[in-house]
Amino acid sequence: MTDERLLEQAASGDETAFAVIYERHRGLVFRFAYRLSQSREMAEEITHDCFLSLIKEPQRFKTQEQRASLRTYLCAAARNLAFKRMRRAGAETAIDDFSEQLAAAESQEPLRLLLDAEVSEAVRKAVGELPPLQREALILFEYEELSLAEIAEVAGADVGTVKSRLHRARQRLRTLLAPYFEERVDINVERCRL
Amino acid sequence: MNYLEENSPDRNPKPADEVVEDRELKNLLGEWSPPEITSSLDQRILTSYRRQFLHRPAWRRWLTGSIRLPAPVAATAALLLCATSYLAARNATSHSLEVPPITAPVQIVKVPVPVIQERIVTRFVYKQTGAKKAKEDPAPISPPPRIDLVDFRPVSVFKIIVNQGGNDEK
Numbered sequence: 001m002t003d004e005r006l007l008e009q010a011a012s013g014d015e016t017a018f019a020v021i022y023e024r025h026r027g028l029v030f031r032f033a034y035r036l037s038q039s040r041e042m043a044e045e046i047t048h049d050c051f052l053s054l055i056k057e058p059q060r061f062k063t064q065e066q067r068a069s070l071r072t073y074l075c076a077a078a079r080n081l082a083f084k085r086m087r088r089a090g091a092e093t094a095i096d097d098f099s100e101q102l103a104a105a106e107s108q109e110p111l112r113l114l115l116d117a118e119v120s121e122a123v124r125k126a127v128g129e130l131p132p133l134q135r136e137a138l139i140l141f142e143y144e145e146l147s148l149a150e151i152a153e154v155a156g157a158d159v160g161t162v163k164s165r166l167h168r169a170r171q172r173l174r175t176l177l178a179p180y181f182e183e184r185v186d187i188n189v190e191r192c193r194l
Numbered sequence: 195m196n197y198l199e200e201n202s203p204d205r206n207p208k209p210a211d212e213v214v215e216d217r218e219l220k221n222l223l224g225e226w227s228p229p230e231i232t233s234s235l236d237q238r239i240l241t242s243y244r245r246q247f248l249h250r251p252a253w254r255r256w257l258t259g260s261i262r263l264p265a266p267v268a269a270t271a272a273l274l275l276c277a278t279s280y281l282a283a284r285n286a287t288s289h290s291l292e293v294p295p296i297t298a299p300v301q302i303v304k305v306p307v308p309v310i311q312e313r314i315v316t317r318f319v320y321k322q323t324g325a326k327k328a329k330e331d332p333a334p335i336s337p338p339p340r341i342d343l344v345d346f347r348p349v350s351v352f353k354i355i356v357n358q359g360g361n362d363e364k
Contacts, residue, residue: 009262010243013247015240015243015244018240018243019240022236022239022240026231026236026239027231030228030231030235031228034228034229035226035228040229043228044232044235047231047235047239048235048238048239051239051243052239052242052243052246055243055246119222119225120225120226120227121226123222123223123225127223127226141213142219142220142223143223148213163213166213167213170216170219173219173223174219177219177222180222181222
């Protein structure tokens with residue numbers, strides 16, 4: 001059954017239909033919200049609010065139905081909620097202070113000695129350092145594997161802008177995680193020698 | 195600076211048209227996994243969903259509610275509705291054709307009606323008083339007069355009047 005049909009039934013009180021929609025999309029919404037906000041609590045709040053707003057106002061999705069899938073609609077809703085909460089949480093200051101110059105990266109400790117858990121933490125931090133719009137484009141493209149057109153729908157921007165954000169996000173991540181790239185190469189070389 | 199406009203495309207150069215897959219970066223990004231969704235979140239969301247419908251006023255449920263109907267039943271109902279509407283429309287049309295034309299102003303014409311006038315016939319019956327004399331002197335027997343009923347017409351009212359003065363014996 002299609003998402004649109006399920007949503008109609010869920011909006012009229014069919015709990016089973018709602019459960020199916022939730023089961024289909026909860027992973028995407030939660031992962032996206034978590035990676036965007038870098039907070040489990042915030043991601044849970046966003047996921048909760050996202051699905052509840054979908055049920056409270058299903059007509060908001062219906063008006064966009066011609067051009068958006070439920071997946072992109074939910075991503076857009078999660079994005080707006082995440083940005084709103086991040087602003088409220090005071091993340092705005094840090095993001096406004098962000099410079100395209102990569103001075104911050106130079107001051108970070110090298111990641112050479114990090115273990116796997118630490119690598120994960122380093123990646124999380126690096127992604128978290130991206131400006132929100134770049135982070136959004138990167139997460140949706142690299143993690144959730146949405147197309148550029150879909151990301152453009154979510155972000156309310158054109159495809160060219162999304163490409164630009166994605167490009168800059170990758171560049172910045174390569175710089176931030178450069179030590180680890182080298183480390184991985186070294187480890188691989190060592191493994192080959194052994 | 196606006197929160198969302200910090201990286202507007204005007205401020206930064208555009209990348210190449212194609213988005214080349216960066217396998218190495220993708221693998222590295224894969225090292226960071228989000229936590230699993232807890233069952234408490236699932237439960238919380240389902241509870242909120244139920245509460246949403248429990249607290250909805252009845253009028254709103256009436257206005258926004260819907261019912262599930264099997265497709266054959268819906269099709270039959272639609273067909274019946276169409277047929278009924280068609281018949282109703284057709285009847286309305288035929289009734290409208292039977293409407294009498296506008297009549298001319300009424301004219302009053304006096305027509306003489308024949309009135310049947312009843313005739314009242316009065317008959318007198320006389321009682322003979324000299325019966326003895328008649329026995330003693332019988333008159334010569336003459337043939338009874340012939341009664342002709344050709345011109346007889348029955349009357350609607352028959353009135354009999356008895357004259358008491360004719361009874362001499364009393």
